[in-house]
Amino acid sequence: EPEVTQTPSHQVTQMGQEVILRCVPISNHLYFYWYRQILGQKVEFLVSFYNNEISEKSEIFDDQFSVERPDGSNFTLKIRSTKLEDSAMYFCASSEARGRGLDTQYFGPGTRLTVL
C-alpha cells in the first residue's frame, strides 16, 4: 500500500539554525500539506501546496517557513532560523484531489524536531 514517508525521523538543532524536513508524498497525489503537533497539544495546519504554489497557509506559517517541491517526488519544509518554540512533531500529508470524497489526507510518520 502506498504511503507517505518522511526523513529524518528525529532532528536535533541549535536555536537559530536552519533545518529542512523532507517528505515523499504518495506518487499520484497532487496536494501536499504540512502540520505540526507541539507535545501535548492539538495537530495544527501549517500550509498546503499544489501545482508548485502555496494554496493555503496558517498564521503559524510566517516568513521563517518555506516549502518547496524541488523535484518530482520530494516535498520539503524549511525553517530558516529555528526557535525553541518550533520544537514539535512535523507531519507531512498528501491527498489525491480536493473534491468531496477525494480529499482524504494521508499522513507520514512525522519528524520530531528538537530545538536546543
Added chain:
Amino acid sequence: GDSVTQMEGPVTLSEEAFLTINCTYTATGYPSLFWYVQYPGEGLQLLLKATKADDKGSNKGFEATYRKETTSFHLEKGSVQVSDSAVYFCALINSGAGSYQLTFGKGTKLSVIP
C-alpha cells in the same frame, strides 16, 4: 472559524468494553468528517470518514455517523481490545468554505487494560 471539540481524556477501559468518544463540530455548510488514530510512537492514520449527513463511516469495528442536526460525529466500538490503545483525533475539512486544511480536535487518549 471552524472548530472540533472532543471529550477530554484519558479514557481507560477494560478489554471487551464498549467505547464512545464524543466529537462535535462548528462549521459553516457541510464539512467532511474524519477520525484519525495515532498509535504510540507512530504518525496519524485515517480510521474512518463520512462526507455527508447521515453517512456512517466504519473500519476495524469502529463506527461513526455524521449527524448534521446535532453537529456530531461520535466514535463507537462495541468491544475494544488492548491493541486499540491509542490517541484518537476527530477532524473536519470544510471545503465548501474554500478551505482544504484539516481542523483537528485535541485528541482523546484511550488505554485498554486486559
